[in-house]
Amino acid sequence: MHDPLVVRAWSQVAADYDAEWGPRFAPFLADALAAFAPGPGPLLVPGCGPGEEVARLAERFEGRRILASDPAEPMLARARARLAGLERVELSLAAADEVPPLADAGGVFSSFTLQLLPERAAALRAWRAALGPAGRIAVVFWPRQREEDAWGHLGRAIEGATGKPRPDWEVPLRAQLPELGLRLAEARDLQHEVAYPSPEAAWRLLRDACSLQVLLARMGPAATRACEERWLADHGLRERAGQWVHRPCARLWLLEALGEGVA
Ligand SMILES: C[S@@+](CC[C@H](N)C(=O)[O-])C[C@H]1O[C@@H](n2cnc3c(N)ncnc32)[C@H](O)[C@@H]1O
Numbered sequence: 672m673h674d675p676l677v678v679r680a681w682s683q684v685a686a687d688y689d690a691e692w693g694p695r696f697a698p699f700l701a702d703a704l705a706a707f708a709p710g711p712g713p714l715l716v717p718g719c720g721p722g723e724e725v726a727r728l729a730e731r732f733e734g735r736r737i738l739a740s741d742p743a744e745p746m747l748a749r750a751r752a753r754l755a756g757l758e759r760v761e762l763s764l765a766a767a768d769e770v771p772p773l774a775d776a777g778g779v780f781s782s783f784t785l786q787l788l789p790e791r792a793a794a795l796r797a798w799r800a801a802l803g804p805a806g807r808i809a810v811v812f813w814p815r816q817r818e819e820d821a822w823g824h825l826g827r828a829i830e831g832a833t834g835k836p837r838p839d840w841e842v843p844l845r846a847q848l849p850e851l852g853l854r855l856a857e858a859r860d861l862q863h864e865v866a867y868p869s870p871e872a873a874w875r876l877l878r879d880a881c882s883l884q885v886l887l888a889r890m891g892p893a894a895t896r897a898c899e900e901r902w903l904a905d906h907g908l909r910e911r912a913g914q915w916v917h918r919p920c921a922r923l924w925l926l927e928a929l930g931e932g933v934a
Contacts, residue, residue: 675892680884680932681741682744682745685743685745687876697924698861699863700727703861707778708807708810708925710777710806710807712778712805714737714856714914715776715856716739717784718788721797722751722753723753729754729759729760735844737760740765742767742768742796768797771801774801775803778807780808794849795808796852799928807925807926808926808927809926813924814921816919816920820907820920821908821917822905832898833898838880853928856927856931858922858924859924860921862919865918866916869915873906904916906924
């Protein structure tokens, strides 16, 4: 699936994503990487963006073949530059469910992409199919945020501006895991502080360098302005020592393949 709107939005985001979100998301990524225990075999990294997690995986799993992909070429260009000279890393332009035809992968590592996918079950099914018998999947994603968190406030501003509720996808997907041949070995909440110079700067980052690009492009300019006004009037960030902070919660799923015929 290469939705042109999605590809265009993430291509624009590529310029600032690394510099802006890289440091803010680094503690979440470090937790997820530390928990990832793949079996032997190549590693898959769908939705790799500019490739920070690919670089960290290449360091930790020395000598391991890593196949990473993203649907936005400017993201891949950054990943190529970051990983230049590492021949065991292969980068390709692909959607999350277009995985290489493997059946012996040691693991799949997916960072901050699951929540964006239109067909999450299809992606998990494809990742499961690529795993070898000892394969493991680590998926870290942004779930629906707590009401009191700044991103919970943002969710309400979006719903208020569009007049449309945003249904929860996580609970139904979790219930579907056995059908997809997967067992949830562990679900962990990862919480860290994220800081911005001001609420306005936070809004600009969310609008220009993050997944809001896609949502706002779909909502159109009037609803985008309404959302901005609503959120800036009630953003939920706290001021501390000249910074504006919140503690969003990421979720980490550690998944194992169910045996043949168990699903
Ligand atoms: C929030 S960024 C995460 C990038 C990187 N994994 C990280 O953690 O820094 C989300 C990435 O998912 C990609 N993406 C968006 N829709 C996708 C899809 N349908 N399949 C695969 N990747 C997608 C975007 O191009 C973007 O690079």
